[in-house]
Amino acid sequence: MLTVTNLKTCYGKIEALKGISLTVNEGEIVTLIGANGAGKSTTLKTLSGQLVPTAGSIEFEGVKIAGLPAHKVTQKGIIQVPEGRRIFSRMTVLENLDMGAYLRSDKEGIKADLEHVFELFPRLRERLAQKGGTLSGGEQQMLAMGRALMANPRLLMLDEPSMGLAPVVVETIFEIIEKLNQDGITILLVEQNANLALSIADRGYVLETGQMKLTGTGEELLANEDVRKAYLGEG
């Protein structure tokens, strides 16, 4: 579904991605783990068109998308839930969800998806008319995910969905990620909480200072000595 080959991205003169390659197959949950500053968010931002790569290729369903602006990438069916939620704080919950469906015109489909979002996140229905900025962190994460789902994504990219949330909320969020995957949405998940991410992922990649260091199934990486030492706080 998604094939990334030898991707390089720079911030000015600093090369944040030094030629990474990864693939995501349809129906998978793939996770990208790594320490702070390893280039995880940079990878997602490059995939979603917020950053322009200096070299390498990104292919989504056979179409080259490297260098396309963000709104064009969204049109292809790749939706990113950005780090820190980035909801529209002065718009209501409903308006936020509407913005997710910005590119769609199928009224019936939008309505059905809105219902689906409310089933997944009943809290959002209760807060429909509230301004996004007044929600709690967990509710904002739910809104950010709901908003992304309104775009009817085929590939959903989540950047640090657990950041700053209470453990019980994190659990809910991850259950929903698994459920979305079962419903047919392919997931690319970036997480600092490697343990949790690997436990739900089919496959994982370990990113270290802009380079891919390791790859394997979720179980393999969970069992890997180096991963346990470096990212799971053991040893």
Place this chain on the structure above:
Amino acid sequence: MTADVIIQQLVNGVTLGGMYALIALGYTLVYGILLMINFAHSEMFMGGAYVGLGMLLLLTSKSFPAHAFFTGSAFGILVLYVIVFAVAAIAIGILGMVIERVAYRPLRHAPRLAPLISAIGVSIFLQNAALLWIDSKAIPFPRVFPVTPLVTFAGASVNSLQILIVATSLILLFVLDTFISRTRVGKAMRATSQDREAAGLMGIDINYVISLAFFIGPALGAVAGVFHGMYYGAVVFSMGFIPGIKSFTAAVLGGIGNLRGAMLGGFLLGIVESLAAGFLSTGYKDVVAFIILILVLIFRPGGLLGESVVEKV
């Protein structure tokens, strides 16, 4: 000062306020999306006055085939003014988009001071272009319809031009407000002003939204410019500066980035200024306007309708 003078000054103030509100919207719209003060906006106002004047002179000149229609009947005059305003608004709207493309977009990722200086450069350029290529002296703005007192109450009179200015301003403000709060593209503009990157992830074409803001703002400014020319009876290359700064004050007074704030600020400033002119002397009206700017910046930098939503991160 007697009651009739106060009422008369209120009427004048509301008229002036309508013009300030139209210009202030342009500042606030652009600021809301790019966090940048478009200092060239006052020249959109000036440019609009020139384009409007040019159209008026062209359509009513003896050598123009249909001039008799445009000056002959009330209907003809109405059509004339619709054309004059539409051409001024569209031409200056396009100019605004071109300026953004040429002078601001290349600096989008530059430090915030850079586009600000570029805007001042554009302002100086346009003023001098008007001075060199059009005229250094004021050009009279012809009166096509008689400006007569239509309503008289409590010793104050409201003339036809004042009614036209206030009514048109209110209609345009209402249309813009509805557009921004109800339509899909309007919502996209609000989303972009709140979080540009997240808006891009929603599939919103950010450059389109920015271009649109740079069309709407200057178009409204141009309408105000034509009104100004009609109201004061003259157009000159330097006419944009003072109303521009006053409208910027109005935008700050209402809460920069807030559209309804800009409208409120515009009318408030117009009224306060006119009352000051009546109570003190006309020489004090600018002093009062800028004292307001300084007081707002000191005591309520967010403006009257500044954002009050508690934002959690």
